[in-house]
Amino acid sequence: MKIFVTGGAGFIGKWLIRCLPTDAEIVIVDSIDEQVHKSQSEFAPEQLERALCIKADIRDQDAYASAMEGSDVIVHLASQTGTGQSMYEISKYIQHNVDGTAKLLEVISKLLHKPRRIVLTSSRAVYGEGAFTNGSSVQYSKGRNLEDLQSGKWEIYDNGQELSPLPMKEDYLPNPTSIYGLTKLWQEQLISNYAQNQNIDYTIFRLQNVYGPEQELRNPYTGIIGIFTSLITQKGEVELFEDGKMTRDFVYVKDVAMALKAAIYYQNDLSTIINVGSGKATSLLELVNLIANVAGKDLKINYSGRFRVGDIRHAVADMSRYVDVFSEFQPTSLEEGMVSYLKWYFEQDPLSHGALIESLAEMEKKKLLLTSK
Numbered sequence: 001m002k003i004f005v006t007g008g009a010g011f012i013g014k015w016l017i018r019c020l021p022t023d024a025e026i027v028i029v030d031s032i033d034e035q036v037h038k039s040q041s042e043f044a045p046e047q048l049e050r051a052l053c054i055k056a057d058i059r060d061q062d063a064y065a066s067a068m069e070g071s072d073v074i075v076h077l078a079s080q081t082g083t084g085q086s087m088y089e090i091s092k093y094i095q096h097n098v099d100g101t102a103k104l105l106e107v108i109s110k111l112l113h114k115p116r117r118i119v120l121t122s123s124r125a126v127y128g129e130g131a132f133t134n135g136s137s138v139q140y141s142k143g144r145n146l147e148d149l150q151s152g153k154w155e156i157y158d159n160g161q162e163l164s165p166l167p168m169k170e171d172y173l174p175n176p177t178s179i180y181g182l183t184k185l186w187q188e189q190l191i192s193n194y195a196q197n198q199n200i201d202y203t204i205f206r207l208q209n210v211y212g213p214e215q216e217l218r219n220p221y222t223g224i225i226g227i228f229t230s231l232i233t234q235k236g237e238v239e240l241f242e243d244g245k246m247t248r249d250f251v252y253v254k255d256v257a258m259a260l261k262a263a264i265y266y267q268n269d270l271s272t273i274i275n276v277g278s279g280k281a282t283s284l285l286e287l288v289n290l291i292a293n294v295a296g297k298d299l300k301i302n303y304s305g306r307f308r309v310g311d312i313r314h315a316v317a318d319m320s321r322y323v324d325v326f327s328e329f330q331p332t333s334l335e336e337g338m339v340s341y342l343k344w345y346f347e348q349d350p351l352s353h354g355a356l357i358e359s360l361a362e363m364e365k366k367k368l369l370l371t372s373k
């Protein structure tokens with residue numbers, strides 16, 4: 001099996017490469033983007049030993065076209081991933097995520113032997129605010145309105161009635177509220193459209209919030225668990241946006257790597273979209289209390305009333321399609337995952353909060369981080 005992985009030097013990529021069988025031939029193409037790779041400017045020795053590593057942007061087709069020949073499966077992980085940042089560095093997100101995917105598909109189209117399958121890591125961001133119910137029917141929110149948010153009305157309402165969030169199913173309507181989400185939807189559509197026309201199988205995974213050891217701590221645009229952990233362990237105080245009751249589905253990185261591996265080796269045709277999450281909603285308030293608990297720290301919570309424009313209120317995956325396809329689903333519990341994460345975290349150099357403060361100031365300046373009245 002020859003497996004070609006874009007973005008393989010990133011957080012999820014490292015875990016994936018590690019769990020692939022030793023008889024698999026692996027090629028990685030990764031630009032080692034400096035926003036993500038703060039502590040290294042080259043591939044890690046572990047990756048150089050295991051794979052043919054090409055340091056290149058996926059838009060630079062000549063850098064990797066010949067190395068892709070003979071690949072059985074292409075795993076496309078390379079992306080810019082900061083939701084907040086995507087709201088002002090718009091063309092950067094279009095260039096890397098959309099044009100990058102287009103360029104990758106052009107390289108595939110020129111191969112002498114086409115791959116059997118393309119696997120994409122898309123995101124739950126394509127759902128946007130998601131689906132809700134008033135008890136009788138499924139309703140979609142167009143996104144929360146600014147006036148409501150400014151007056152501290154955080155939930156989703158229909159004619160004054162508060163709606164309950166539904167676990168997201170893959171066939172619910174996509175409706176991204178961020179540029180990042182839009183680019184992930186375009187990646188999905190580019191790949192499914194191209195693959196169907198070329199008779200290539202594909203798997204699109206919509207990942208929820210992935211966390212775990214080795215997530216870059218110095219990238220202030222992603223990884224909420226890293227940010228909370230450093231604030232809790234160093235300052236004993238954390239700011240929660242809105243009222244802290246927004247929910248997310250936190251999925252442990254090893255579970256994501258195992259899902260990717262299952263898709264790479266899946267024998268039958270797939271050509272479908274599949275959620276990858278834990279299937280459990282956790283509020284950010286519960287999350288920070290859990291982190292403080294596992295770290296053995298006292299915690300002061302600062303409810304600042306600030307909110308990010310484009311943030312969604314609730315997210316949880318419906319995992320039934322995953323179970324139908326792969327039969328097995330035994331997600332790592334958040335408690336178990338946090339124990340492993342904190343063990344790793346305490347072995348790292350303490351984080352300076354300068355970059356985080358700067359990124360929030362930048363968002364405030366651009367009116368993407370506001371305060372309710």
Ligand SMILES: NC(=O)c1ccc[n+]([C@@H]2O[C@H](COP(=O)([O-])OP(=O)(O)OC[C@H]3O[C@@H](n4cnc5c(N)ncnc54)[C@H](O)[C@@H]3O)[C@@H](O)[C@H]2O)c1
Nearest residue numbers: 007010011012031032033057058077078079121123207210
């Ligand atoms: N981590 C999450 O919570 C999460 C959630 C949903 C979806 N995803 C998706 O999973 C994938 C991997 O995410 P991750 O958390 O490992 O991110 P990451 O930033 O750690 O890894 C992405 C890798 O892609 C590389 N890269 C970026 N642009 C590139 C380009 N133009 N050419 C070549 N390489 C490039 C970066 O150097 C990096 O190594 C992404 O597609 C992301 O959208 C991640």
